[in-house]
Amino acid sequence: MNTKEQVLSFFEKCDELKNCKFIMATTKIKDILRCIVNCPDIYRLFEDVTKDFNYPYAKSKCLITVNDGAYKRSYCVMPQTVAQRLAFAFCLMVEFDSETLDFNEFLSRYFPEDGSYFASYHAFCDTIIKSMRDAVAEVFKDELGELSQGSSGENSASTAKAGFISAINLAISEEKQFISTNTAIPDAEKEGGLIILTQLLEAVKNCNAQLINALLCGYNFFILYNKCVSGGIAALIREITEFEQLI
Numbered sequence: 001m002n003t004k005e006q007v008l009s010f011f012e013k014c015d016e017l018k019n020c021k022f023i024m025a026t027t028k029i030k031d032i033l034r035c036i037v038n039c040p041d042i043y044r045l046f047e048d049v050t051k052d053f054n055y056p057y058a059k060s061k062c063l064i065t066v067n068d069g070a071y072k073r074s075y076c077v078m079p080q081t082v083a084q085r086l087a088f089a090f091c092l093m094v095e096f097d098s099e100t101l102d103f104n105e106f107l108s109r110y111f112p113e114d115g116s117y118f119a120s121y122h123a124f125c126d127t128i129i130k131s132m133r134d135a136v137a138e139v140f141k142d143e144l145g146e147l148s149q150g151s152s153g154e155n156s157a158s159t160a161k162a163g164f165i166s167a168i169n170l171a172i173s174e175e176k177q178f179i180s181t182n183t184a185i186p187d188a189e190k191e192g193g194l195i196i197l198t199q200l201l202e203a204v205k206n207c208n209a210q211l212i213n214a215l216l217c218g219y220n221f222f223i224l225y226n227k228c229v230s231g232g233i234a235a236l237i238r239e240i241t242e243f244e245q246l247i
Helices: 003-019 022-038 040-050 055-062 082-098 103-110 117-139 152-180 187-205 209-226 233-244
Strands: 063-068 071-076
Touching: 003 022, 003 040, 003 117, 022 040, 022 082, 022 103, 022 117, 040 082, 040 117, 055 063, 055 082, 063 152, 071 103, 082 117, 103 117, 152 187, 152 233, 187 209, 209 233
Parallel strands: none
Antiparallel strands: 063 071
């Protein structure tokens, strides 16, 4: 197979995983890993991105648990760069395949959605598998040629949005951690700030610029009222401002 055929084969395996029934998921993950091994150009890509990749550190940054008011909440955010997204997704799949990380437990914890495995599975595919597929498409866009030309602008915009959402998600998580551990803020005020941040992330995911701006104003008031300016708030506002230019 030439490079284009290898990439298309990889895409096919990713799509099969996204479209299969939940009960077949671990089998389809094995098929993706087998495809990577059997496609030399794809294999070299994943070999390169995982060579110096610090997976334990990435897990600590991407698999997040925060105190969201009275409850703990866990979720997953993808790394910002293409190489890191590929490496993280690959390492996760290897863990699922080797059963050092239980797939069902992972879904229940980091993609709780409505409480069903069906919804959690689709959220997992939309976040991790699609991100990995899009990253491979970005790396091999020249080899894909005409296949990618018609939608390259759309894919580029979609990839840019996904990157910003992931970065904003991480920044909001760090902001929540700052609020949760700040002993100078009364608990009742903390809860209000955490709710604003939660709703802000949802507004970003829904590309709702009007609601984003309203919530940012509310959070700005929260910061001023409680005199709690974190070291990451400037970066968060910058990311959101740049993201709004895309929507």
